[in-house]
Amino acid sequence: MGETHETFVIIGAGLAGAKAAQTLREEGFAGRVILIGDEHEQPYERPPLSKGYLTGQAGRESLFVHEPTWYTTHGVELHLGQPAVAIDRDAREVRLGDGARVPYDALLLATGAEPRRLGVPGTELAGVHHLRRLSHSDHLRGVLTGRADGDEPLVIAGAGWIGLEVAAAARTLGSRVVVIEPAAAPLHAVLGPELGDVLAGLHREHGVEFHFGTRPTAITGRDGMVAGVVTEDGRELPARAVLAAIGAGPRVALAQSAGLTLAEGGGVAVDASLRTSDPRIFAAGDVASLAGRRVEHWANALNSGPAAARAMLGREVTYDRVPYFFSDQYDAGMEYSGWAPPGSYDRVVFRGDVAKRTFIAFWLRENRVLAGLNMNVWDVTDAIQGLIRDGRPVDPDALADPETPLASLLPAA
Known part of the structure; x- marks a missing residue:
């Protein structure tokens, strides 16, 4: 592929889609590149929505993947505010919401994910928020900056990455925060109890109130506005607003209606070259499931979009990146690599000072590093x-010893 008369279409104008379009041009593709997004904003990055942009420390212009003129300069046709509603694989066309049909020679699905809804009475009330889009962050910031401290708290359902980052941002802006989480600690499904307790301590020091082992059963209101949250353990918590931060699900409706193979655990099934069950259709970012695993983090969108673009051009591609994620909460910056949910590891080794939150944690199984x-x-x-990546056993004592350089534990090049 790569002829000048070919048309490559990308559905999803987020980071993965924008980086795929950029890579097509950098790799010399001279045909049409069409980027379709259902938001009116040009492609932007999502991590600041729960961090610096939410607090006002990062400006709006800093979010965008490219300068506004980049798309015109590089001949990338933007269709913004216009959702793709169907894929005709036989005709190799994408149908848009206004009825227009866009032909393709190769197609990339970068449709991302959608926040999960709470599914309890009261979710229709004004003041119930989700955080995925720029407009969501704008609305939430308006809530957090609109009233003085001492008012009713922001109640966050879910102590995952988004919930904790918003909690930190809200406390930074002076809002009271209450977090409700069904697990025994924050991020229990990702980090287990060992690190979950560290994060709980960090947030408690900054005034966040946690309720673990429970979940919302209803949201109460007054005059159409959120007034409180009822939990399954019988509490009635006052609330000025509620953020549903209980995860996100892949946006697979287009792929499903087109008859593409979906993964058992969710997402569009792809091979190591990010190709779907249709050889002309690829998937990248949050919606793609490789070997039964979906990765919803920023680095995956950043790297899988370009990888899919190269595969669309017929390049030899093997996408095998180690999952990576970063987070900033108060004065704590952290990076997480790998994947080690509870049950997959048999010990956690710490290097450094956990009490001062200056450390590295390693999740091991049979002394092999699964995550850090x-x-x-x-x-x-x-x-x-x-x-x-190496996968060989490592001496846990050497891992724990700050005087032993980590590079010395790697095999010689």
């Missing part, structure tokens, strides 16, 4: 990912 999280320790991600 560095908090306020920098320039170690490459070494951590190297240990994960």
Whole structure:
């Protein structure tokens, strides 16, 4: 592929889609590149929506993947505010919401994910928020900056990455925060109890109130506005607003209606070249499921979009990146590499000072590193990912010893 008369279409104008379009041009593709997005905004990055942009420390212009003129300069046709509603695989066309049909020679699905709804009475009330889009962050910031501290709290359902980052942003802006989480600690399904307790302590020091082992059963209102949250353990918590931060599900409706193979655990099934069950259709970012696993993090969108673009051009591609995620909460910066949910590891090894939150945590199974999280320790991600990729047993005592360079535990090049 790659002839000048060919048309490559990308559905999803987020980071993965924008980086795929950029890569097509950088790789010399001279045909048409059409980027379709259902938002009116040009492609932007999502991490600041729960961090610097939410607090007002990052300006709106800093979010955008490219300068506004980049798309015209590079001949990328933007169809914004216009959702794709169907894929005709036989005719190789994408149908838009206004009825227009866009032909393709190769198609990339970068449709991302959608926040999960709470599914309890009262979710229709004004003041119930989700956070996925720029407009969502704008609305939430208006709530957090609109009233003084001492008012009713923001209640966050879910102590995952988004819930914790918004909690930190809200406290930074002076809002009271209450977090409701069914697990025994924050991020229990990702980090297990060992690190969950560390994060709970961090947030409690900044005034966040947690309710673990329970979940919302109803949202109460007054005059059409949120007034409180009822939990399954019988509490009635006052609330000025509610954020549903209980995860996101892949946006697979287009793929499903087109008859593409879906993964058992959710998402569009792809092979190592990010190709779907249709050889002309690829998937990248949050919607793609490789070997039964979906990765919803920023780095996956950043890297899988370009990888899919190269595969669309017929390049030899094997997408095997170690999952990576970063988070900033108060004065704690952290990076997480790998994947080690509870049950997959048999021990956690710490290097550094956990009490001062300057450490690295390693999740091991039979002394093999499955994942690592560095908090306020920098320039170690490459070494951590190297240990994960290597897959051979490592001496836990050497891992725990700050005087032993991590690079020395890697095999010689």
